[in-house]
Amino acid sequence: MVGKERMLTALQRREPDRVPVWEMAFNEESIIKLGAFFTDDLPPMKLVQKMTVEEKIKLLNTLFTVVRELELDGITSITLLGTEPLDEEHVKDGWGRILRISEEGEATAVGGPLSGPSDLRSIEPYHPQQTDFLMLLAAKGALGDDYAQVLVQPGPFRESWSLLGSMEKLLYYYVKAPGFVKDLARLVTDYILEVVDMAVDLGADIIALDGDLAFSQTTLMSPAQYEEYVFPFHCEITEHVHRRGKLIVKHSDGNMWPIMEGIVEAGFDGFHPVQPQCMDIGEVKARYGDRLCILGNIDCMHLLPFGSEEEVEEKVKETIRVAAPGGGYILSSSNSIHPGCRPENYLAMVKAARKYGNYPISVED
Amino acid sequence: MSELLERLKQAVMAGEEEEAASLVREALEGGLEPREIMDKALMPAMEEIGERFSRNEAFIPELIVAASAMEKGMEELKPVLSGEDKGRGLVILGTVYGDIHSIGKNLVRMCLEGAGFEVLDIGEDVRTERFVEAYREHRPDILGLSALLSSTMQRMPEVIQAVRAEDPSAVIMVGGAPVTQEFADRIGASGYAPNAFEAAVKAKELVAGKSR
Numbered sequence: 001m002v003g004k005e006r007m008l009t010a011l012q013r014r015e016p017d018r019v020p021v022w023e024m025a026f027n028e029e030s031i032i033k034l035g036a037f038f039t040d041d042l043p044p045m046k047l048v049q050k051m052t053v054e055e056k057i058k059l060l061n062t063l064f065t066v067v068r069e070l071e072l073d074g075i076t077s078i079t080l081l082g083t084e085p086l087d088e089e090h091v092k093d094g095w096g097r098i099l100r101i102s103e104e105g106e107a108t109a110v111g112g113p114l115s116g117p118s119d120l121r122s123i124e125p126y127h128p129q130q131t132d133f134l135m136l137l138a139a140k141g142a143l144g145d146d147y148a149q150v151l152v153q154p155g156p157f158r159e160s161w162s163l164l165g166s167m168e169k170l171l172y173y174y175v176k177a178p179g180f181v182k183d184l185a186r187l188v189t190d191y192i193l194e195v196v197d198m199a200v201d202l203g204a205d206i207i208a209l210d211g212d213l214a215f216s217q218t219t220l221m222s223p224a225q226y227e228e229y230v231f232p233f234h235c236e237i238t239e240h241v242h243r244r245g246k247l248i249v250k251h252s253d254g255n256m257w258p259i260m261e262g263i264v265e266a267g268f269d270g271f272h273p274v275q276p277q278c279m280d281i282g283e284v285k286a287r288y289g290d291r292l293c294i295l296g297n298i299d300c301m302h303l304l305p306f307g308s309e310e311e312v313e314e315k316v317k318e319t320i321r322v323a324a325p326g327g328g329y330i331l332s333s334s335n336s337i338h339p340g341c342r343p344e345n346y347l348a349m350v351k352a353a354r355k356y357g358n359y360p361i362s363v364e365d
Numbered sequence: 366m367s368e369l370l371e372r373l374k375q376a377v378m379a380g381e382e383e384e385a386a387s388l389v390r391e392a393l394e395g396g397l398e399p400r401e402i403m404d405k406a407l408m409p410a411m412e413e414i415g416e417r418f419s420r421n422e423a424f425i426p427e428l429i430v431a432a433s434a435m436e437k438g439m440e441e442l443k444p445v446l447s448g449e450d451k452g453r454g455l456v457i458l459g460t461v462y463g464d465i466h467s468i469g470k471n472l473v474r475m476c477l478e479g480a481g482f483e484v485l486d487i488g489e490d491v492r493t494e495r496f497v498e499a500y501r502e503h504r505p506d507i508l509g510l511s512a513l514l515s516s517t518m519q520r521m522p523e524v525i526q527a528v529r530a531e532d533p534s535a536v537i538m539v540g541g542a543p544v545t546q547e548f549a550d551r552i553g554a555s556g557y558a559p560n561a562f563e564a565a566v567k568a569k570e571l572v573a574g575k576s577r
Contacts (some may be wrong), residue, residue, distance in 0.1 A: 059403070102465045102490065110465075167468055172433065177379055215469070216542045217560050222424040282534070301515045301543050318555040340516030 003073030004205060007148035011206065011247045011269045011293045012274035013328035018074035019320055019357030021350055022295070024152065024251060025106070025336035026066075028059060033343040040070045045253060049091055049101045049363065060135065064142040070350050073330075074148030077136035079128065079195060079228065094126040097162055112219040114164035116173070117180035123163070125187060128195045133202050151204040153195050155250070157220075158231040159188035160210025167220070174225050176321040181229050189233045193240050200244045207241050207248045209234075214254030216278050226259045231266055231288060238267035249295060253335055254278055264291050272296045273334045282322045283325065285329075293328040298349055300333040304341040309348035316352035331357065366395060370406040373438070377410035380430025382437040389441040403452075403481065407435050407442075413478025415562040424474065428561075433473035434505045439478075439561075452573045453481040454506030457499050459491035460541075461510055462525060464517035469541055472561035473509060480565040493524050500535065502527050506538045506572050507555075509564070517544040523550040529553075536571050540564055 001009070006016040016144060026034070034044050043058040045050060051182065067075050083091035083099065091099050096113035113123055130137075136151055154162070161170035163184065173181050196207055203247075213220055213230070221229070234250070241248040249270035250263050255278035256271075271288070273296025274281050281297045297319055298304065303312060316331065323329040331353045337346050356363050373388040385569050392402050414431045417423035456477050467489050474484045487499050500508055508528060512518040521539050528535045538556040539549050549557035556571050558564035 100465050101461065108465050156429060168425075168429055171426040172429045174431045181539075217419075218421045218424070220425055220468075222426070225424065225426060305515050338514070338516060340514065340519075 002146040003071070003144060004148040006086065006246065007074045007150075007330060008205065010327055010330050011249070012291055013326075015327035017229045017359060019324050019353055019359075019361075020148075020330045021070075021332065021353045021357075022072055022074040022076070022148070022150070022330055023138065023332050023337055024076055024150075024296075025078075025180035027336070027338050030337040030338040030341060030343065030346075031059060031063045031066060034066045034070075034337075034346060035348070037343070038065050042136065047101055049085070053360065057138075057173055060138050060144070064139065069144065072147070072348070072350070074150050074152045074206070075139045077133070077139050077204075078152050079199075080131040080135055080213070081126070081132050081229055082129075090358060091200065094132075094307045095163060096124075098165065109162035109165050111164045114163045114165075114184075116164070116169070117177045120180060120183055120187070123187070124353045125191060128191070128198050130198065130202070132195075133198060134200060143344045149203050149204045149205040150208050150249075151195075151199040152200070152208045152210050152251075153192060154210040155211040155230075155237070156185045156189050156192065157213060157230050159192065171221065174221060174229060178228070183206060183297070185229060185233050189236060192237055196241055196246075198235070199365065200241075200246055205246060207237075207246060208251050209248060209268075210251050212254055212306070213252045213270070214255055214256045214278070217276075218255050219258045220254075223262065226262055231262050234263075234268070238269075242264065244269065246302070249293075260284075260288065265287055269293055270295050272330075273332060275303045275334050277301065281319060285323050289323075289328055294323050295330040296332045296334050297323065298331065298333050300335050300338065300341055304333060304337070304345045304349070306342075307345060309344055312348040313352040313355075315362055316349055317356045320361060324359075325359060325361045327359075366397060369395065370397075370402070373406040374410040374413075377407060377434045377438060378414050378431055380427065381433050382430075382434045383493040385434040385438040386441050388507070389438045393441070399543075402438075402442060406424045407438050408479060409483050411435055411476070414456035415476050415479060416563065418561040419560055426466075428472065428475055430480065432516045435479060453569065454481055455485065455503060456507045456509055456568060457485045457487060457496075457503060457505040458509040459487040459496060459510065459528070460489040461488060461512050461520040463520060464509075464512050464514055465542075466487045468513040469513060469561070471511075473511065473540065473564045476561040476565040477509075477568055480569060482565075482568060491525050493520065496524050497527050498518055499530055504532075504539050506575065507537065508535060509568075509570055510537065510539045510554075512539075512544065517550070518543050521554070525535065525553055531548045536575060538564065538571070554559065564567075 007019040009016040098111035101105040161167040249268040270293035376384040
């Protein structure tokens, strides 16, 4: 089996030849540190927004080298909306969102083109352009058809709040202006469907719908609010992806238990990353393993940054024992390989997956 | 009057901002002391919504609108609150350098304000020197540090050290998803809480302990 087949088989809850290994995201620093194990031709250590075009290409090539050398089964691309720099720490994207860039993670919207219900009509929707998918095109070109091409796209909740520049603002309107919340979700869902179409046309196999819906304690909204403001749009997006013959995964950190039933009902093929501090992967497997592929769960909060390689191996072994039998499990960290993760621990994670992840799974208690 | 205060409490809990402001005005016109309005309606409302939140019976949207209604009520009260009445004390809050996450800190702010604290929020991605400057300038009763990432959490001991160099008795609370009681103890924090509501409870304990 090649990686793509392995990923698609697992997502359809069948057993591939071995547990697929994939990662939703690597930061610049992690790519460069991992790349150093395999090549000397590395870009300088800085944020992608501050790199020259040549440096960005080198960063992508380093990522492709890591994927190839570690024989990962898929590669994740993000849309790169053209941005214009505002100052050292902020850029503005095609929607007019102001994003704060950070060494520790992805850029986050801190200001939006929308202030509230009064100016929704005046917003000019952004339409995706092929140049937004340069990373996907480059990944497809470099790695060919043997690797699953995953495109990460923020879901309707995240796209909505980022247009307001603040999650709290959107959650305030959940109570105060339900009509506005739905109109806004409609606007961004139309955009997401356009992104899906273009991504599929350009070679994406899997869509990962990003945007946390929960935090460590519980979901960001009540189950009733999820059902009213998010669920219908999730259904629409999964149906659209399936109509195009592709698969879709929902990503959310945090304790998603209150709305897990909705995530399954909405038609997602997989759920990532089952944050181990908040959700027990065995319980997720027992309750939803027959309807949902599970992705992730290898702790990147404490284990990958501070644990030993032996501890990582032990955790991978245990997770495979619990989640992999019968298929429907893709191994990855519990969020991303961020700069705090020890590169040696990531390598140990991949190695352990190969050691214990061969089907039929025979890991002892 | 107790019926009016009960209506005010309900209005805050329901996030009815205009209603809350108008009931505060009515209570003041009826001769109630500002302190009594705070203690018997506004703070109990936030305490109850906070408790429901910590039991997962209320969610962030309900907490946000209640905090907004409380704020509107407070706007009516502030001009008539006596100068000495500083509430429970001043808390300075910020997310440590490298970390741009805000929602956890903002929830803590809402719960602290609901508990009667004055809160100065110095934002996200705050450099250690900025915490020290803010501490020196305002001498808060409590300094609160937030981090969402296990990598940025490592900044917390540095901030604690720098602030304690300024004031060895500084009361410093830490919190955020990766933070644990064990980590808080190890880095010498004065307090930790696993969620926003309990952070307000802990803050009350810490200032009570300080004044003893």
